[in-house]
Every structure is written in C-alpha cells, then in structure tokens.
Amino acid sequence: MPAGGRPAHEGILRRQSARESAARTYARALPIVPVRARGLTIEGADGRRYLDCLSGAGTLALGHNHPVVLAAIRKVLDSGAPLHVLDLATPVKDAFITELFRTLPPGLTDRARVQFCGPAGTDAVEAALKLVRAATGRTGVLAFTGAYHGMTAGSLEASGGAFDVRVTRLPYPQDYRCPLGVGGERGAELAARWAESVLDDPKSGVRLPAGMILEPVQGEGGVIPAPDAWMRRMRQITADRSIPLIADEVQTGVGRTGAFWAVEHSGIVPDVMVLSKAIGGSLPLAVIVYREDLDVWEPGAHAGTFRGNQLAMAAGTATLAYVRTHGLAERAAVLGAHMLAHLRRLAETFPCVGDVRGRGLMIGVEMVDPEAERGALGKGLEGSGPARVGGPDRPSERGAAADGTRTTPGAARGPHPAAPELAAAVQRECLRRGLIVELGGRHSSVVRLLPPLTITDEQAAAVLDRLSDAVEAAALGHAGRGGTAGRAE
Numbered sequence: 018m019p020a021g022g023r024p025a026h027e028g029i030l031r032r033q034s035a036r037e038s039a040a041r042t043y044a045r046a047l048p049i050v051p052v053r054a055r056g057l058t059i060e061g062a063d064g065r066r067y068l069d070c071l072s073g074a075g076t077l078a079l080g081h082n083h084p085v086v087l088a089a090i091r092k093v094l095d096s097g098a099p100l101h102v103l104d105l106a107t108p109v110k111d112a113f114i115t116e117l118f119r120t121l122p123p124g125l126t127d128r129a130r131v132q133f134c135g136p137a138g139t140d141a142v143e144a145a146l147k148l149v150r151a152a153t154g155r156t157g158v159l160a161f162t163g164a165y166h167g168m169t170a171g172s173l174e175a176s177g178g179a180f181d182v183r184v185t186r187l188p189y190p191q192d193y194r195c196p197l198g199v200g201g202e203r204g205a206e207l208a209a210r211w212a213e214s215v216l217d218d219p220k221s222g223v224r225l226p227a228g229m230i231l232e233p234v235q236g237e238g239g240v241i242p243a244p245d246a247w248m249r250r251m252r253q254i255t256a257d258r259s260i261p262l263i264a265d266e267v268q269t270g271v272g273r274t275g276a277f278w279a280v281e282h283s284g285i286v287p288d289v290m291v292l293s294k295a296i297g298g299s300l301p302l303a304v305i306v307y308r309e310d311l312d313v314w315e316p317g318a319h320a321g322t323f324r325g326n327q328l329a330m331a332a333g334t335a336t337l338a339y340v341r342t343h344g345l346a347e348r349a350a351v352l353g354a355h356m357l358a359h360l361r362r363l364a365e366t367f368p369c370v371g372d373v374r375g376r377g378l379m380i381g382v383e384m385v386d387p388e389a390e391r392g393a394l395g396k397g398l399e400g401s402g403p404a405r406v407g408g409p410d411r412p413s414e415r416g417a418a419a420d421g422t423r424t425t426p427g428a429a430r431g432p433h434p435a436a437p438e439l440a441a442a443v444q445r446e447c448l449r450r451g452l453i454v455e456l457g458g459r460h461s462s463v464v465r466l467l468p469p470l471t472i473t474d475e476q477a478a479a480v481l482d483r484l485s486d487a488v489e490a491a492a493l494g495h496a497g498r499g500g501t502a503g504r505a506e
C-alpha cells in the first residue's frame with residue numbers, strides 16, 4: 018500500500034475520472050483496474066478476481082491471453098518482422114487472409130476481395146457503406162431500428178439512435194417488444210413486407226438505396242436474434258432489386274452465435290461482410306470482405322495509416338484457426354442453449370426478468386418493472402393469442418409448446434416496461450460477486466453475457482450462480498424500496 022494508506026488502484030481510478038473524457042463508458046460501471054488476465058478471469062490491482070463475461074465487448078473469442086494467441090504474437094516479435102507496414106504484402110498478412118477465406122461462406126469466398134480498414138469495427142462499416150455507394154452510384158442506405166454499427170459519422174447514421182435523411186429505417190423483427198404488436202413469425206413477416214413495400218411503392222419517399230446493412234443478431238440493441246426466415250427474405254428482397262446486402266458481423270462473427278458466421282444459420286450469402294473484434298485475436302483489426310464485382314474502387318479510394326497491424330493479423334490467424342479446428346462454434350451453440358435454459362428458469366422465479374434470449378454465447382436478460390402497467394404496444398395484442406416464435410433457435414420466450422414453437426406467458430398483454438435501474442443494480446450485484454457483465458438494449462435494461470467460447474462447463478455454472486444471486490439481490494433491493502419485483506410466490 019502506498020504512503021497515505023490508500024490502495025494504489027483507488028488512486029488510479031481517481032486519476033482516471035479526473036483526467037479522462039466524460040464520454041468514457043465501461044469504466045463508469047466497472048471501477049476495476051485489471052492487471053492480469055487469463056481465459057475468463059481478470060485480476061484487479063486490488064487482488065480481486067472477476068469472471069469476465071464482457072470479453073472486450075465480445076472481442077475475446079478465446080478469452081484473455083490464450084496461449085495460442087500469445088505464441089503467435091511472440092513468433093512475430095521474435096522473427097524481426099516489421100510491425101507496421103501500411104498495406105504492404107507480408108507473409109503474416111498472407112496467412113491471415115488464407116485462414117479468413119477458409120472460414121467464409123463458400124458462396125462469398127469463391128469470388129471475394131478483402132479490404133483492410135482502419136483498426137475498429139466502425140472503420141469497416143464506413144468502408145462498406147462507401148463501397149456500395151461507389152459500386153451502385155446511389156447514396157441511400159436501408160438500416161434497422163435498434164441497430165448499432167459504430168461511432169464514426171457514417172456508422173452512426175446507420176445506427177438506431179441517429180436521425181439522418183440518407184438512411185431509411187426499417188423495423189427489425191423482435192418478439193418481446195415487437196413494433197408491430199405481433200411478434201414471432203407473423204411479426205417478422207410483417208416487418209419484411211414493410212421493407213418490400215417501402216422499396217416498391219413509387220411514392221414511399223425512399224429512393225433505390227446503395228445498400229442494406231443489418232446485424233444477424235443485434236448486440237447493443239439488446240441481444241435480438243433475427244429469425245432465419247426473415248434473413249432469407251432480406252436476402253431475396255435485396256437480390257431481386259440489385260441492392261447489395263451488408264452483414265455487420267463485427268460482434269456475431271467467429272463462432273459467437275453457434276455458427277462460425279451468424280449468416281450461416283439462415284444460409285444466406287451477403288454481398289459484403291463487415292468483420293472486426295474477434296478477428297484480431299484481442300488486438301485491433303477490421304476488414305470488409307465483399308463480392309469482387311463490387312470492387313470498383315480507384316487505388317487509394319479507402320486508405321488509412323493503420324491497416325497493417327502485423328501482431329493483430331498473427332493473433333487473428335491463430336484465433337480463427339483455433340475456433341475452426343476446435344469446433345468452438347458448435348460448443349457455443351450447445352453451451353449457449355444450456356445457459357439460456359437455465360436463465361429461463363430464473364425468469365420463472367423472478368417476475369422482474371421479463372425476457373431471456375440469445376443465440377450461442379450471445380445472451381441477454383431483459384429486466385422489467387413487473388408492477389408497472391404493460392406497455393402500450395402490448396395493449397394492441399389483447400386477444401391476439403400468444404406470440405409464436407420461429408423455431409428452437411429463437412429462445413426468447415419462456416414456454417415451449419408441443420409443436421416446438423414457444424409461447425410467452427403474458428405475451429398476449431405485452432411486456433412490462435423496461436427497468437434500466439434494475440439492470441444497473443444487477444450489474445453492480447454481479448460485480449460484487451466477481452462477475453463482469455455488460456448492459457445494452459434500447460432502454461439499457463438488458464444484462465448481456467458475451468463469455469469467451471473457451472468457457473468450461475464449471476465456469477459457466479459459476480457465472481450462472483453469480484448472475485442468479487445478483488438478480489435475486491437486485492430484485493429484493495427493488496422490493497425493499499416498495500416494489501414487488503422479488504421472487505414469484
């Protein structure tokens with residue numbers, strides 16, 4: 018302990034809040050000072066250990082400091098290879114592209130080009146939007162409610178929190194808070210029809226766009242998996258009208274959702290894929306991969322200094338290969354389904370857990386206020402019967418009917434309002450129990466889990482135990498303040 022008796026980590030946290038921008042995010046809810054990490058575990062400067070289910074916002078497919086990642090980085094360092102080479106060819110980059118192309122949906126790999134972008138996901142989104150605008154000569158973009166594509170100007174335009182004339186917003190299908198008041202397959206079908214009519218109605222006020230951008234599972238939007246049938250409809254609608262389809266797999270890629278790329282669940286082949294996070298094996302790397310006939314760019318049309326990070330490419334190659342050869346996507350599917358089933362039981366115990374949903378190891382628990390009246394959207398549902406959900410991979414609802422569709426108790430009357438304070442309380446209680454979770458969703462009321470794909474059964478059980486305890490503590494705290502969010506009798 019330093020002079021004055023205050024632990025060093027407190028000083029670091031104090032200096033952080035005094036010196037860093039007011040825009041800092043994760044650091045506000047997670048006042049820890051990581052000094053060591055391995056796999057799922059982070060150790061703070063205060064000596065406490067945490068199970069990290071934030072995983073660098075879904076970046077760490079193999080967890081922290083996986084031995085194959087460290088070995089790949091060391092190999093480059095020890096080889097004397099240059100670390101910075103702009104976009105020049107190197108053996109390290111060559112190996113990365115070979116491994117990346119090996120994993121891509123075959124319909125795309127056969128005729129793909131790759132563009133190395135600036136190092137963040139948002140850079141690759143910018144590149145994708147620029148590419149389709151150059152290739153089509155059009156400017157508009159179709160994007161979805163609740164989308165998140167990044168923080169630079171173009172990505173932000175396409176994200177759900179923005180308002181911009183160049184982007185036309187279409188409804189993203191969801192069961193729990195379906196904007197069309199129906200949910201399930203029917204809601205997805207209506208959402209698809211809306212997309213179609215916006216494009217085909219000459220007076221819709223929407224010009225033929227340069228592209229459509231979508232996330233196969235919305236992450237920041239609240240862990241909302243798109244139904245496979247809807248994904249196929251979007252592919253068909255865009256293909257029929259020569260609109261390039263951009264799949265933003267920044268968060269869903271590299272096994273996270275139970276398939277190597279989330280588009281594989283529906284079998285569609287997008288025209289452009291936006292990739293970042295896990296492809297750099299914990300170091301910054303972002304690319305777009307796209308159909309070669311879209312490659313109309315002039316030399317230098319999308320340049321940037323930091324597009325040749327050799328360490329990230331080596332770490333990324335090791336990560337992609339490890340996920341592929343160890344079947345970690347399949348593992349994510351199995352373990353994710355198990356974790357969802359466990360959490361759904363939690364939802365039966367605690368009325369404040371409104372919904373549990375996800376795909377693979379991308380899991381969300383939506384906290385609601387069970388005392389408050391059900392939402393206006395839900396009121397339109399009265400008498401419309403339970404929401405029907407399109408198959409076993411749409412685990413957003415609690416009960417499973419005999420025909421494999423799922424039903425939500427109370428769906429006929431709509432969901433309770435979101436409870437962001439309760440979600441924040443769950444996050445705090447998790448941290449007290451040594452578990453790091455993320456919040457997200459339209460109302461910041463979704464507790465999100467993005468554990469590494471290498472998480473063991475025992476670790477998953479520990480995560481679920483701690484999360485269950487945290488939900489109980491938060492619910493009791495809420496009940497203690499006059500609420501009734503505690504245990505269902």
Ligand code: PMP
Nearest residue numbers: 137138139165166167265267268
């Ligand atoms: N797209 C998606 C789907 C994302 O989840 C994110 C980041 N959460 C981004 C784009 C932006 O990536 P970055 O933060 O690296 O710019």
